[in-house]
Amino acid sequence: MALQHLLLYAIPLFLVSMWIEFKLSDEGDHAGYTRTDFISNMNIGMVAILFGLVASSFSISLYVACFNYFAPWRIRFLGHESMGWGIGAWLACILADDFTYYWFHRTSHRIRVLWACHIVHHSSEHYNFSTSIRNGGFAMLYKPVYWCWMAAIGFHPILILSCLALNSFYQFFCHTTLLSRWDKAAGILNTPGLHAVHHGINHQCIDKNYGGILIVFDRIFGTYQPIDPSLKVTYGVTHPPRTQQLFEVYIHEFRNILKNMRSAKSWTVRFKHLFYPPGWPSGS
Numbered sequence: 517m518a519l520q521h522l523l524l525y526a527i528p529l530f531l532v533s534m535w536i537e538f539k540l541s542d543e544g545d546h547a548g549y550t551r552t553d554f555i556s557n558m559n560i561g562m563v564a565i566l567f568g569l570v571a572s573s574f575s576i577s578l579y580v581a582c583f584n585y586f587a588p589w590r591i592r593f594l595g596h597e598s599m600g601w602g603i604g605a606w607l608a609c610i611l612a613d614d615f616t617y618y619w620f621h622r623t624s625h626r627i628r629v630l631w632a633c634h635i636v637h638h639s640s641e642h643y644n645f646s647t648s649i650r651n652g653g654f655a656m657l658y659k660p661v662y663w664c665w666m667a668a669i670g671f672h673p674i675l676i677l678s679c680l681a682l683n684s685f686y687q688f689f690c691h692t693t694l695l696s697r698w699d700k701a702a703g704i705l706n707t708p709g710l711h712a713v714h715h716g717i718n719h720q721c722i723d724k725n726y727g728g729i730l731i732v733f734d735r736i737f738g739t740y741q742p743i744d745p746s747l748k749v750t751y752g753v754t755h756p757p758r759t760q761q762l763f764e765v766y767i768h769e770f771r772n773i774l775k776n777m778r779s780a781k782s783w784t785v786r787f788k789h790l791f792y793p794p795g796w797p798s799g800s
Contacts, residue, residue, distance in 0.1 A: 521681070522678075522681040522682065522685055523568075523681050523684055523685060526685055526688075530645065530648075530649065530688060533645050533688075533689070534549075534644070534645045534646050537549075537644055537645050537692055537694055540694060541694060548642030548643055548644050548693075548751075549642070549644060549646065550642065552760055553640055553641070553642050553646070553760065554646055555760075556640070556650070556760035556761075556762070556765065557640065557646040557647060557649060557650045558646070558649075559762050560636060560649070560650045560651070560652075560762060560765060561646075561649035561650060561651070563653055563762065564649065564650075564651040564652070564653050564656070566653070567653030567654075567656045567657065568653075568656055570656075570657070571656040571657060571659065571660060572677070574657075574660060575660040575663075575673075575677060576673055576677065578660050578661070578664060578667075579660075579663065579664065579666075579667040579673035579676055579677070580667075580673050582664045582667035582668045583598075583667040583668070583670075583671075583672065583673055585668075586667075586668040586669070589668075590668075590669065590670050594669065594670065596670055597670065598670050598672060599669075599670040599671050599672065599675070601672070601675065605671070605675065606675070606679075608671075609666070609671050609675050609676065609678075609679045610679050610682065610683075610729070611730075612666050612671065612679075613663070613666070613676065613679035613680060613682075613683055613728075614683065614727065614728050614729050614730045614733065615733055616662050616663055616665075616666065617683055617727075617728040618726050618727055618728070618733040618734070618737070619662065620659055620662040621634075621726040621727075621728070622723075622726045622737075622739065624655060625723055625726070625793075625794075626723065626793045626794075627791055627792075627793070628769075628773060628789065628790060628791065628792060628793060628794050628796070629773065629790045629791065630655070630658070631769065631793075631794045632654075632769035632770045632772075632773060633652045633654035633655040633658070634652055634655050635652070635753055635768075635769045636650065636651065636652030636653075636654075636655075636765055636766060637650050637651050637652055637655075638715060638752070638753050639752065639753050639756060639757055639760075639765055639768075640751065640752065640760075641751050641752040641756070642751060643691060643692075643693060643712055643715055643749075643751045644691060644692055644693070645688065645689075645691055645692055647691045647715070648687060648688045648690075648691035649688075652766070653766075654766075663676055663680070682729075683728045683729055686706075686728065686729045687706070687711070687728055687729075689708070690706055690707065690708050690710075690711040691708070691711065692708050693708065693712060694708075695707075695708045696708070696709065699743060702731065702742070702743060703731075704730060704731065704732060705729065705730060705731060706725070706727040706728060706729060706730060706731045707731075707743075709743040710725045710727075710731055710741075710742075710743060711725060712743075712749050712751075713725050713741050713743065713749065714726065715749070715751050716747075716749035716750060716751060717750050717751070717752055717753065717754055718747060718749060718750055720741060720744070720747070721741065721749060723739065724739050724740065724741035725739065725740065725741055726739055754795075755768075755769070755772060756768075769794075773789055773790065776789040777789050777790070
């Protein structure tokens with residue numbers, strides 16, 4: 517099995533996991549599964565698969581181009597043509613991938629036009645396995661650019677795509693409230709409890725815990741928020757879409773940006789509405 521295709525092969529496992537989560541959850545809650553939310557997540561997930569196929573083709577072409585273009589530079593300055601395929605290369609790639617994912621994820625929250633793409637994932641007011649497939653297709657189109665540096669320094673494109681797939685596979689199982697035992701690893705790994713914090717709109721949850729597999733980069737860069745058992749996390753976004761229909765979920769934050777830009781009195785302010793963090797100016 518080609519590891520870079522892991523997510524496609526894992527779709528049946530994901531669907532079975534959702535069913536098990538639903539059946540094992542409290543009778544009155546069912547892990548937050550509602551008909552409207554589940555249908556919305558499935559629709560968004562199917563569109564994300566289509567975007568993902570396009571992004572995958574773009575990614576492999578981009579990484580191959582970077583890998584080949586910088587080969588003479590690597591040989592001259594780094595002393596190698598490729599990182600290879602050994603266990604050391606795999607471990608280094610997983611670490612580099614998670615570092616890159618941290619910054620991709622953080623900028624997708626802190627640059628408003630990118631947040632408009634990523635907000636699709638956060639706009640559900642529930643937190644379960646089906647939330648994990650609720651991914652914005654537009655984010656997949658700019659995401660590959662972040663990983664170019666890894667191809668440039670010698671990680672093989674297939675190795676990069678494989679680590680990306682492993683990261684996404686791992687994160688699927690972080691989207692649940694039923695695996696609390698996993699939270700014992702919260703010192704090093706991202707866990708369901710830590711990622712639940714990330715999905716919260718409580719004041720202490722905003723812009724925290726960006727990690728994919730690891731949580732160490734949040735600790736290093738000051739965005740770590742530990743699990744607080746006394747806190748009831750409220751899920752969603754501070755400015756939610758009007759409905760859970762696919763088109764509305766995809767465009768609502770872009771519409772808000774355009775509204776802000778039209779009312780701005782200068783191009784400087786318009787620029788800030790595009791590229792400053794969501795909520796700029798403070799309280800908006």
